[in-house]
Amino acid sequence: MVNTKVDLLGITLDNPVIPASGTFGFGYEFAELYDINCLGTFSFKGTTRESRFGNPTPRIAECTAGMINAVGLQNPGVDAVINEELPKLKKVFHKPVMANVSGFSVEDYAYTCALLDREEQVGWLEVNVSCPNVHGGGMSFGTEPDAAAEVTRAVKAVTTKPVIIKLSPNVKDIAAIAKACERAGADGISLINTLLGMRIDLKTGRPVIANTMGGFSGPAIFPVALRMVYQVSKAVGIPVVGMGGVSCAEDVIEMMMAGASAVEVGAANLVDPYASKKIVEALPAAMEKYGINDLNDIIGKAH
Amino acid sequence: MVNTKVDLLGITLDNPVIPASGTFGFGYEFAELYDINCLGTFSFKGTTRESRFGNPTPRIAECTAGMINAVGLQNPGVDAVINEELPKLKKVFHKPVMANVSGFSVEDYAYTCALLDREEQVGWLEVNVSCPNVHGGGMSFGTEPDAAAEVTRAVKAVTTKPVIIKLSPNVKDIAAIAKACERAGADGISLINTLLGMRIDLKTGRPVIANTMGGFSGPAIFPVALRMVYQVSKAVGIPVVGMGGVSCAEDVIEMMMAGASAVEVGAANLVDPYASKKIVEALPAAMEKYGINDLNDIIGKAH
Amino acid sequence: MKQTILTVTENAPLTSSVYRMRLRGDIGANRPGQFAEVSLPGLFLRRPISVCCAEGDTLTLIYKVVGRGTELMTRLPIGEKLDVLTCLGNGYDLEASAEKPLLVGGGVGVPPLYYLAKELINKGKSVSVVLGFNTRDEIFYENEFASLGCRVTVTTADGSCGIKGFVTDALPEDADYFYACGPLPMLKALYRAADIPGEMSFEERMGCGFGACMGCSMMTRSGAKRVCKDGPVFKKEALLW
Amino acid sequence: MKQTILTVTENAPLTSSVYRMRLRGDIGANRPGQFAEVSLPGLFLRRPISVCCAEGDTLTLIYKVVGRGTELMTRLPIGEKLDVLTCLGNGYDLEASAEKPLLVGGGVGVPPLYYLAKELINKGKSVSVVLGFNTRDEIFYENEFASLGCRVTVTTADGSCGIKGFVTDALPEDADYFYACGPLPMLKALYRAADIPGEMSFEERMGCGFGACMGCSMMTRSGAKRVCKDGPVFKKEALLW
Ligand SMILES: Cc1cc2nc3c(=O)[nH]c(=O)nc-3n(C[C@H](O)[C@H](O)[C@H](O)COP(=O)(O)OP(=O)(O)OC[C@H]3O[C@@H](n4cnc5c(N)ncnc54)[C@H](O)[C@@H]3O)c2cc1C
Ligand SMILES: Cc1cc2nc3c(=O)[nH]c(=O)nc-3n(C[C@H](O)[C@H](O)[C@H](O)COP(=O)(O)OP(=O)(O)OC[C@H]3O[C@@H](n4cnc5c(N)ncnc54)[C@H](O)[C@@H]3O)c2cc1C
Ligand SMILES: Cc1cc2nc3c(=O)[nH]c(=O)nc-3n(C[C@H](O)[C@H](O)[C@H](O)COP(=O)(O)O)c2cc1C
Ligand SMILES: Cc1cc2nc3c(=O)[nH]c(=O)nc-3n(C[C@H](O)[C@H](O)[C@H](O)COP(=O)(O)O)c2cc1C
Ligand code: FES
Ligand code: FES
Secondary structure (H helix, E strand, C coil), X not given: CCECCEEECCEEECCCEEECCCCCCXXXXXXXXCCHHHCCCCECCCECCCCECCCCCCCEEEECCEEEECCCCCECCHHHHHHHHHHHHHHHCCCCEEEEECCCCHHXXXXXXXXXXXXXXXXXXXXXXXCEXXXXXXXXHHHCHHHHHHHHHHHHHCCCCCEEEECCCCCCCHHHHHHHHHHCCCCEEEECCCEEECCEEXXXXXXXXXXXXXXXXXXXHHHHHHHHHHHHHHHCCCCEEEECCCCXXXXXXXXXXXXXXXXXXXXXXXXXXXXXXXXXXXXHHHHHHXXXXXXXXXXXXXX | CCECCEEECCEEEXXXXXXXXXXXXXXHHHHCCCCHHHCCCCECCCECCCCECXXXXXXEXXXXXXXXXXXXXXXXXXXXXXXXXXXXXXXXXXXCEEEEECCCCHHHHHHHHHHHHCCCCEEEEEEECCCECHHHXXXXXXXXXXXXXXXXXXXXXCCCCCEEEECCCCCCCHHHHHHHHHHCCCCEEEECCCEEECCEECCCCEECCCCCCEEEECHHHHHHHHHHXXXXXXXXXXXXXEECCCCCHHHHHHHHHHCCCEEEECCHHHHCCCHHHHHHHHHHHHHHHCCCCEHHHCCCCCC | CEEEEEEEEEEEXXXXXXXXXXXXXXXXXXXXXXXXXXXXXXXXXXXXXXXXEEECCEEEEEEECCCHHXXXXXXXXXXXXXXXXXXECCCCCCCCCCCCEEEEEEHHHCHHHHHHHHHHHHCCCCCEEEEEECCHHHCCCHHHHHHXXXXXXXXXXXXXXXXXXXXXXXXXXXXXXXXXXXXXXHHHHHHHHCCCCEEEECCCCCCCCCCCCCCCEEEECCEEEECCCCCCEEEHHHCCC | CEEEEEEEEEEEECCCCEEXXXXXXXXXXXXXXXXXEECCCCCCCCEEEECCEEECCEEEEEEECCCHHHHHHHCCCCCCEEEEEEEECXXXXXXXXXXXXXXXXXXXXXXXXXXXXXXXXXXXXXCEEEXXXXXXXXXCCHHHHHHHCCEEEEEECCCCCCEECCHHHCCCCCCCEEEEECCHHHHHHHHHHCCCCEEEECCCCCCCCCCCCCCCEEEECCEEEECCCCCCEEEHHHCCC
């Protein structure tokens, strides 16, 4: 019997497989299909202070081995998440959940995280610093070490649970940003969010996505994600959650060898609703195939 | 009859299809297979001041819809290129060729470009600023606006032919770098070079590439390349040559709609030696399908 | 929602660009107005196609060739196995109509109305159908609706067959409720023209098709709704038009 | 080099992990020691496999299952069409041997030697073959070489069949030239053990397989060479060992 149990910042996961934020809603759509308690945990839809409709449609474009989304953080706002979504989730999911938080100012982040930190079922706060910084001229918080560190400090100051900062890959030196977050008190780093991408409709000559560009993810981005997980996990001393293009158990193993302590699965859930469950189930056989008895043995093996 | 002729910095190309540097050698291997004069032009293998063996092997890794290479600029050095490769090329290729140049110092670039600028068959200099800057701590010239501009100025000072600066995509704000090159006198911009990527061999837990990481290219990167071509062509007033994942005539059209005046084809040539020829041949029918009479009408149509 | 592997048993053109595909297997319990998401070899996202009919172990889809995915579909041979999600979306509200439902379809908005007509007739209702096409050669399924026992009117924009004009030029007077599917301009025109209550089916680019990604949201009177899960059918009074 | 579409006519295991695939079509004029690059559905790079035999319109490849591509190959049915580049690389120098060539192969280095043996015997040479495997169950093609008229010696690392040990433990005394193919440690041991001239075939991860990308370079006494185009066969004296 192989061991798939891993520790993520003091909480034991039955396995390292975590559906990624924005691809698993608040768990329901999937709980209707299978018992989602088979997952390590999952990261719920990016939650903001106020409710948001998000961007105009079309918000989705197809790509070779991937997709672009420009959902724009549609969510009911933190109060509705706490009062409506989490109570419903509790009935179908009996493990700590990862709360994914976004914001457009440092205060937004702190406000939303402080509220979610008090929720019993929240195990970790995953702070997505890929949003545009409204006060800082629209550049994303996650593309500047100082801005990312500022968000980290503000969130850490008002929370007690482990804070994982989720980084954007659209930067020159992601390890520098990770290190700034670590110094500012982050308990973990997760990466990567989507790559900025674009498609054009040949029939009209116009961008497919109403907002022109969007976030590119899926199997196509795996080599970039793997490289960044490797770079960041070598640069920091805190746990790293890896993601980007993961679609099978082998990808989970490769991400862990690159340095991930746990692995998120995003777009794969959208094209195969059972993808995360299948990965959990395939993991032991894949481990055996490569002679791995305990996943903890391979974290960062490629370093 | 549709028109596929486009102008690239004063030289008319029969069509905008250009095999990309590093995937077409110095033309021979392909001239044995078909008459390469059907191409718009091609960009020859990145040439440096001195000859280079490049990186240790393995230098190649497979990815979903793409590949990683870490060839490391293997080439015979500028003197051998001028004395041996170009005379041989002249016999099989009767159009101006694009001379791709790399260097590890500003002086390297200027030296090599000055020599190639004097060669009759060279139509354009494509200056690849993705190499590590040996004197500047190993960061690539192409990731800093100032360094890219410095290379541009140095090359422009010693050359008479159009200078196209080829940019790296591994940056936060590629338009800012393009603008710095434009201000420094660049006649055109080409992009994108490869994305930094990585793979790990599950059997050993070690990186597949001897040098750990390498350049990721192929259809998987197309949405990122398209986005950057769009951003750069909106930001600058000089022509843009687009590339990254192009593998069919539709991709050429999409790149041009994003703002490219001509389009390079890289990894596709490696998996199908006839890829560039097939794209040239398929272009008129694809244009007709989308009601395009003249490719010049669609350049930047999505802006 | 049901994930299932189905076998192509028919895949043939009805017009120059519209094909009918029949798929056999464990198709689940599909309601009229629901749709399927078909996974196609080599393409990342699934393609949403309305259920044109679902009987026993056979699912009928009618699709128009508009891009890479639907072009690829035309080349799938009999016997090919496809990974399909079925029973997606809310479907039409069969109870909403009193006695005289009116079904209005335009182009490839016609297919889902066939299954709907069938079920409404099974319920003993007197069904009128107005089908709008651009031109004679694009017409399909006129006879199939007639065979079910519907009163069928066809309109063509160029007048090459039936009434010249749009569906709104041919709406019967006596209907008590409408069900519609078709291009957005048709839906909008119908919304303005019809003084009876009704509901219509919408399209949007989809990431998942089952409510997980928020890719397909639409703003309604009762807030943001997902076309794939809360729709694709929305009641007239929910629309912000 | 030739790009061609070939049809699978045979694809069956020779041992638990080694398969033989026969492909039919316009295969081009392949020399012994050359290789093919097989394009596989869904995978980006082609897979290089040595020509085990090329006769008339039939190309024989023998491959070992080691990863995704070769696993996928085992599932290709008879009749499947594959895009293949053939006639790649320099091949063995058939003129280099005087009268008594020695062919040394290890594991899946054995296949290219079969075609070589055949051609050398056609030239009237007296061919000795030493085939090295790990264990009895992995042995293949021993009889095929014997049927050609070769003098065949088999070694197994565990002694379960033939001579216990490595190919270097079973080299005949009378050979005047060697041709080798096999894993790097075998080639290195042979290089040290053999006092006759010879040549050996190398492997490297390839981007293109026809000389365009410089992905497969190897440093030799006469400078950097491409394993795919200047090799895969290099003369003993060219090696920097
Ligand atoms: C609920 C629903 C039911 C539908 N029912 C039918 C039907 O019964 N018959 C029929 O012919 N068509 C139907 N469509 C439209 C059909 O989904 C598209 O024509 C099809 O996806 C186009 O795919 P493609 O690869 O050929 O086109 P491409 O333009 O190459 O597709 C690129 C991407 O855009 C998406 N896309 C393109 N057009 C549409 C569209 N109109 N709606 C949603 N996504 C689109 C594709 O799914 C794909 O992800 C329906 C759409 C929806 C949302
Ligand atoms: C000139 C030449 C001739 C060969 N002849 C044979 C033969 O006759 N029979 C046989 O069984 N094998 C042969 N090989 C090895 C064969 O190419 C690999 O075993 C095969 O590519 C593995 O593919 P995979 O997808 O199963 O493995 P994976 O490890 O999944 O492949 C991943 C990538 O690495 C490459 N790769 C992996 N191993 C090798 C290797 N040893 N050499 C080159 N590339 C590799 C693959 O081509 C692919 O691009 C030859 C290799 C070369 C270079
Ligand atoms: C439709 C969609 C919505 C997403 N929404 C969020 C979000 O709300 N918050 C967030 O941190 N990441 C979001 N992401 C990013 C994913 O969590 C993940 O980082 C990214 O998609 C890379 O993983 P993948 O390649 O497996 O999809 C979203 C991704 C997709 C595809
Ligand atoms: C094997 C290989 C070698 C390359 N060598 C060079 C080079 O010498 N100089 C250069 O500017 N770009 C080089 N490139 C980058 C390509 O020219 C191109 O920018 C990149 O591969 C993206 O295009 P693609 O996705 O079509 O491959 C190389 C790419 C590959 C795959
Ligand atoms: S398409 Fe994903 S929620 Fe509707
Ligand atoms: S594999 Fe491309 S040059 Fe050898």
